[in-house]
Amino acid sequence: MGDLDELRERVRQFSAERDWDRFHDPKSVLLALVGEVGELAELFQWLPAEAAATMAAEEPLRSRAGEEMSDVLLYLILLADVLEIDLATAALAKLADNARRYPPGWSPG
């Protein structure tokens, strides 16, 4: 089982044990994802652009970034589950599509 599948199983179990499935319509889960993206943005907003990666390699920012990115991923996995979309398959297809649209050497000019 791939790790996205494993995470989906755990997200399902977590939600079922708390009877939270009833809250998980697509628009609600999407707003929850937006909330987590906002928390991630708050970690980086005032960092100098060119130093952000270096600063994010230090604690406590490193752990905080990992947590907020995890929250984004977990809500994305939940949304995909609610919509019965296989994220791994969809993402591989999208990468292949991107490769066709932007061949190596492509430039926007």
Next chain:
Amino acid sequence: MGDLDELRERVRQFSAERDWDRFHDPKSVLLALVGEVGELAELFQWLPAEAAATMAAEEPLRSRAGEEMSDVLLYLILLADVLEIDLATAALAKLADNARRYPPGWSPG
């Protein structure tokens, strides 16, 4: 190799073949992720909440949702790679942490 690792490898290769790594500081990738979350939101914004899942099971919305969710995932994987964070490990740890903070039966009251 897990599917998040596989996607990360493909994202790396895609970026390297186009010499796009130079654009991938954390704040830029984060804004790109915000852009994709916005496109995902636009698909669902005016759907009736209780009918959104059913409507999203039909084409063309189903494919569009899968594409936008894939874009969110791919930028999240790219951001994790830039920050040298292992998303699968971080997400499993966050789920375990959530389970401690919200034991089954927990209510916000």
Next chain:
Amino acid sequence: MGDLDELRERVRQFSAERDWDRFHDPKSVLLALVGEVGELAELFQWLPAEAAATMAAEEPLRSRAGEEMSDVLLYLILLADVLEIDLATAALAKLADNARRYPPGWSPG
């Protein structure tokens, strides 16, 4: 009448003339606002941080940024109207509150 009030009146009239009020529950309007924030982010995502302001002073980016910022503002005004919140009053109160929380000379250290 202040310009936020004037914009609210025009947003109301625009919506009423198209019978769009029925779509304007808070979560839907909020997702529409997220969509516009995403479009704004897409304009800036790959610009070098230190050159972004200068580049955004040139057309066509200048007009595009004004349009996307306008869309964000118009959905914010619509959301405030749906929630019967006076944005100008609320924003002045929030600025006064911020001034108390962050006195001049305050630092996060």
Next chain:
Amino acid sequence: MGDLDELRERVRQFSAERDWDRFHDPKSVLLALVGEVGELAELFQWLPAEAAATMAAEEPLRSRAGEEMSDVLLYLILLADVLEIDLATAALAKLADNARRYPPGWSPG
């Protein structure tokens, strides 16, 4: 002076008194706006869609929503100021443009 102009003057003064202008490049301010949109989303995410407006009319949610919407507005005003865009003028022009694109009776079908 319109209320958007007045708010801009106060935002400028607030920032100048704290010497925060140096942090206010467009991408940083945009990420701060994303952070506030995320906080606004968190207030509404789990509310039932059809009851959200009624629930948001009650305290403490009413005040919380006003505060988060104010933060979104204040960062939008700051971003417009950094970009030297007149928000009120831009929003009126966008509304006129929308009226042309979506004449009354327009439907997406």
